[in-house]
Amino acid sequence: MKISLNGGDWRFKGFLDLDWVSREAVKPNSPDPRWWRSGTVPGSVHDDLWQHGVIPDPYVEQNTLQIEWVAQRTWVYKKTFHISQTLPGQRVRLIFEGVDYEAEFYLNGALLGRHRSQFIPAVFDITERVNHDGENLIAVVLFPAPPGQSQMGRTSLVNEIRTRMNYGWDFCPRVVHLGVWDSVWLEITGAAAIEDVWVRPHLSDDFSRADVDVTVEIASALKAHDVVGAKRASPAHNHIEIEATFRFEDTIVAQVALTPDEVTPGIFRANVPVEQPHLWWPNGSGEQPLYQAEIRVFAYTGEQVGATRRVAPTAPTEDARSESDRRLINFGIRRIEFVQNERPPDITDPALNYTLVVNGRKLYMNGWNWVPMDVLYGVEHLERQEHLLRLAQAAHVNILRVVGVGLIQKESFYDLCDRLGILIWQEFIQSSSGIDRKPKEDPAYIELAVREAESAIKRRRNHPALALWCGGNELEGLDLLPLDDREPVLAALKETVRRLDPDRGWLPTSGSGPMPYCGINTATNNPFIMHDVHGPWHHQGLTTQYTLFNRSRSLLHSEFGAEGLTNLAALEQTLSPENRWPATRDNRSWYHLGGEWWLRREEWAQMVGEVDDLPTLVTATQVLQAEAVRYAIEANRRRMFENSGSFPWQFNEPYPMAVCTTAVDYFGEPRLLYHAVARAYEPVHVSARFDSQVWPGKETFEAAIWVSNATLAEYKGVTLEITISDLRHSVTQQGYVSFGANTSTALVAFSHPLEDVGDVFWLDVRLGDISHNQYQFSRQENLAAALPHFDRMTAFWLERTRP
DSSP, X not given: OEEEOXXXXXXXXXXXXXXXXXXXXXXXXXXXXXXOEEEEESOOHHHHHHHTTSSOOXXXXXXXXXXGGGGGSEEEEEEEEEOXXXXXTOEEEEEESOOBSEEEEEETTEEEEEEEOSSSOEEEEOTTTSOSSSEEEEEEEEOOOOOOOOTTSBGGGOOSOSOOGGGOBTTBOOOOOOBOOSOEEEEEEOSEEEEEEEEEEXXXXXXXXXXXXEEEEEEESSOGGGSTTXXXXXXXXXXXXXXXXXXXXXXXXXXXEEEEOSSSTTEEEEEEEEESOOBOOOTTTSOOOOEEEEEEEEEEXXXXXXXXXXXXXXXXXXXXXXXXXEEEEEEOBOOEEEEOOOOOTTOOSOOOOOEEEEXXXXXXXXXXXXXXXXXXXXXXXXXXXXXXXXXXXXXXXXXXXXXXXXXXXXHHHXXXXXXXXXXXXXXXXXXXXXXXXXXXXXXXXHHHHHHHHHHHHHHHTTOTTEEEEESOBSOBOTTSSBOOTTSHHHHHHHHHXXXXXXXXXXXXXXXXXXXXXXXXHHHHHOGGGOSEEEOOOSOOOTTHHHHHHHHOOOSEEEEEOOXXXXXXXXXXXXXOGGGSSSOSTTSHHHIIIIIHHHOOHHHHHHHHOOOOSHHHHHHHHHHHHHHHHHHHHHHHHTTTTTSOEEEESOXXXXXXXXXXXXXBOTTSOBOHHHHHHHHHTSSEEXXXXXXXXXXXXXXXXXXXXXXXXXSSOOEEEEEEEXXXXXXXXEEEEEEEEEEOSSEEEEEEEEEXXXXXXXSEEEEEEEETTTEEEEEXXXXXXXXXXXXXXXXXXXXXXXXXXXX
């Protein structure tokens, strides 16, 4: 039984140093009654202060500079509760799913313990301490946040496994988080409690059968020899038994009794066959059926059962047994593998396995990079989370990379991804820095990283959406090359994954190299060493952007993007009217909200000319951003499965930045980039390969028309229409094409003389009623003449419907 202690009925107060001790703030009859305020758990200290008007709105202008003091105080949260559901012989445990960061815990004024971890739950047995029929006071002392490294710090100085973006990142200003950031509850069980359940399906080669291994870990107040199959130590609760019931859509498909492991005390195992299983598929490839395993633990009383058997052949009567604990686990049946990419036969250098195979079928990874939804990530935003993930699903995304600068997400995130078919690439919480990017090598840090990983793996490994564990983001040696499994902390994390979750993929870091970044020099001089790469994150220019991605031979492009202003409505909510213009780095508000990294007025002027008003600049930069990223994705898809996936940076943002690489703004509104990428990820997508967006002095426009087909359907005799149009007229060519399943195909080479085409022109490509694509060009040196007509591209991307 779980009794939630979440809610807005907590009280909180800030203290300097140890003033809370002298004021006896954690005791039931504290002589410190003044200025306690209502607080919310799960939540964040900053949010609670904001709700009471103590600090200004953290999401406006430069207000984050005024609230940095919050993380330097000690905060006490406390709550009273009553409990009457317990009976003699039951255990009561107090569980904090997530506390950020270091804290002490008190019950009725007595210290329960101290805890120092953001991602490992704090668990206390309070059976002998709780007042069963009276009032109880629980108190949490949150100590000041530990020092941390911002994006421009040193990874080698990081001592904690803790979210790093809050110390200051390119997509998030500095707001160092504190709070009881995940759920709190009482767990009431019998003498035997379930510590862990691992449901591990194994599919047969023909996918007609699944053998489901079930492992249950029990924490029991009974002595080890009280377990079934050993000598009785006492006449009451002399043994326990465990049953597992498997259901699909409320129909029981199997039941089994688990037997004790011969080697490991407290571990029980069973294997359950499931014939003709309903397979779980990623978004766009099939359905997401979920099974449910119900694990029940029983404690028996009465006469001694046989001393040599593990499960009694005839169970004692219902009157003689009582349910001690139960757990419900949702799981999916699927097989996930990563295999070698398809490469030219003369390229023999070794590469890691990057191509995703699900249930025997190769899938191109329509990815995106996911960051925490909010800088104050303790605050529950379940509606926003569902809105964002459904946007990802609607954009044909089948995998999200959860980056190591952010979070091990809350359970609700993984649950929803299970239902939506969105695979998760989960990184452990390690990340690069601007000065150095190499984690510590000392044993204490490695032990901490392993302990944190063990907790994360056990708590998330039942989710069918979880596809891959990764050691961290952009971890590199002193030579600025990606670290591999020889790095001490990464070797330890890999061993932990193989021990606790061997069916998942593993990467030491992202990008995993051997060269970490995608750049024009590497793409030109040695493109085949671009395996898993990051970058670029800025628009490379009206010609170089296309040269780069036409030449790239990356096997996996796990992070890249382009910059642009956020939506006008978001700017109006974030910036005061007097600070919205000019949008320059000399404007302190713009500089603070992403301008330091992403405001590139000179480069934009070279591409579209000078812009002197905010709405036009929003449109101009969003069109440039959308065009740059969609072309990169199309170029990568044209090489499927030499390239196995694209992951633009970034899908969402934790703070309303004025200028950034985000596809969906903080308020949940898609930017133009979102719609362009959604089209680029459509299952059957027609695209054009060309050399530049500007064609000054050129006599002929040239392009190659391709189709990328992610479905299992083959197409024959499909109409292909190619139209060149300007502001005055259009010319269309038509033919018929055929292409195969789950592959990319070059359809036709196309050329058109430019002598009778205006300065601004468009290329439209229609593939029957299956796919429609459009591109905008200029015959001048830049897109200044095209800028007044950017609304045509905007309308095309926003249409988001098939012709």
